[in-house]
Amino acid sequence: MVAVRLQDVAARAGVSQATASRVLNGSARVPGEGVADRVRAAARELGYVPNAQAQALARASTGLLGLVVHDIADPYFSSIARGVQAAARTARKHMLLASTDRDFDIEREAVSTFIAHRADAIVLAGSRQSGDLDLDLEAEFARYRDNGGRVVVIGQPLACGGAVEPENHSGAANLADALVAAGHTQFAVVGGPGSIRTAVDRRNGFVEALGRRGLTPLVEVSGDFTRDGGYSAARRLAGALELRADTGTTPVCVFAVTDVMAIGAIAAWRELGLSVPRDVCVAGFDDIPTLRDHTPSLSTVALPLEHIGARAVELALCRDFGPDDLRESVPGSVVLRDSTRLP
Structure with missing residues (x-):
C-alpha cells in the first residue's frame, strides 16, 4: 500500500x-x-x-520531553517519573523515558538520542558521580543548550542547567537527631557506593550529626543502591555486630541510605531469625510509596518525590530559564515509625 x-x-x-x-x-x-x-x-x-x-x-518544537532515570523499577525513580509525566501532560508534552541501570555510558547514549530527536527539554534524575563521564555529559548538554535545549537535573547540579536538589545531607542529619532524641544510643550504617554523591551526602549528614552528640557508628558497611545491595550489606553487618535474637539488650539502630536498601536489610535479618525492631532497628531515606504496605512500618526521611519530578519539568519549561539557571532545594521531613521503636 x-x-x-x-x-x-x-x-x-x-x-x-x-x-x-x-x-x-x-x-x-x-x-x-x-x-x-x-x-x-x-x-x-x-x-x-x-x-x-x-x-x-x-x-519550532517537537513537543517531546526526555527523562533519564537510573532504575525505573526502583520506586524512588518511578515516583519521580509519575510526577514528570503528569507535568509533561499538563504542558502538552510527550515524555520519552530511558532507564540506564546506573550505566553512565548508557546514560550518555540516552541523552544523545533525546538530543538527536530534538526533545524540547531533558530531565536527568539520579545522583551524579565524579570523573570523565560527567565531563562528557556536561559537554553534550552544553552543545544542546547552545541550540535552544533545556536541561534540569534532579540531584546534584551539573555545571550548566537547572536543578531540583533534595536536601540529602541535612535530611540525614535531622534523622540522626530525631533517633537520638527517641532514645537510641548505638548506631550502624548501611551505605551505598562511595562514587555516588547521594550515598555519600546521606552517610556524611547522619554520621556528622551523631558526632556532634559524641556518638560514632559501631560499624559501617556498604552495598549497591538496590534491595539486594541492602540485603547483602545487612548480612555482613549482622556478622560484624554479632547480632542475636532475644538478647534483651537495647537494639542497635541501623541507618540505610535508601528505603529499598532498608527493605533488603530487613529481609536479610528475618532470614537470620532477627526481628525488627526487637533485635535490631532500622531507618531509611525517601519514603517510597511501597512502604505503605510494609511491616514493620519504616522510619525514614520523606521526600515529595512526585512533586520533585513535576517541579523539574516546570523549571525546564520556564520561560525565564536563562543564563542564571533555576535551581531549587527540596527539604525532607523525618518520619519515625515502628522500625525504630524502642521497647
Whole structure:
C-alpha cells in the first residue's frame, strides 16, 4: 500500500502543498477557517498521517520531553517519573523515558538520542558521580543548550542547567537527631557506593550529626543502591555486630541510605531469625510509596518525590530559564515509625 502524501491531500482540498502543510503541521500561519476545514477533511478521507519531523519544524518544537532515570523499577525513580509525566501532560508534552541501570555510558547514549530527536527539554534524575563521564555529559548538554535545549537535573547540579536538589545531607542529619532524641544510643550504617554523591551526602549528614552528640557508628558497611545491595550489606553487618535474637539488650539502630536498601536489610535479618525492631532497628531515606504496605512500618526521611519530578519539568519549561539557571532545594521531613521503636 502506497502511503498518502501531503501533495495528495493538497490536491484533494484544492490548495497548495504549502497551505496544506501549514494546516496539518501546526504552523502559526493558518489560512482561513474554510480552507483549513477543507484540508483536514481531505486528510481524513485519504487517511493521511502527518510527519512528526515536519510538524516539529513548523512549530519550532517537537513537543517531546526526555527523562533519564537510573532504575525505573526502583520506586524512588518511578515516583519521580509519575510526577514528570503528569507535568509533561499538563504542558502538552510527550515524555520519552530511558532507564540506564546506573550505566553512565548508557546514560550518555540516552541523552544523545533525546538530543538527536530534538526533545524540547531533558530531565536527568539520579545522583551524579565524579570523573570523565560527567565531563562528557556536561559537554553534550552544553552543545544542546547552545541550540535552544533545556536541561534540569534532579540531584546534584551539573555545571550548566537547572536543578531540583533534595536536601540529602541535612535530611540525614535531622534523622540522626530525631533517633537520638527517641532514645537510641548505638548506631550502624548501611551505605551505598562511595562514587555516588547521594550515598555519600546521606552517610556524611547522619554520621556528622551523631558526632556532634559524641556518638560514632559501631560499624559501617556498604552495598549497591538496590534491595539486594541492602540485603547483602545487612548480612555482613549482622556478622560484624554479632547480632542475636532475644538478647534483651537495647537494639542497635541501623541507618540505610535508601528505603529499598532498608527493605533488603530487613529481609536479610528475618532470614537470620532477627526481628525488627526487637533485635535490631532500622531507618531509611525517601519514603517510597511501597512502604505503605510494609511491616514493620519504616522510619525514614520523606521526600515529595512526585512533586520533585513535576517541579523539574516546570523549571525546564520556564520561560525565564536563562543564563542564571533555576535551581531549587527540596527539604525532607523525618518520619519515625515502628522500625525504630524502642521497647
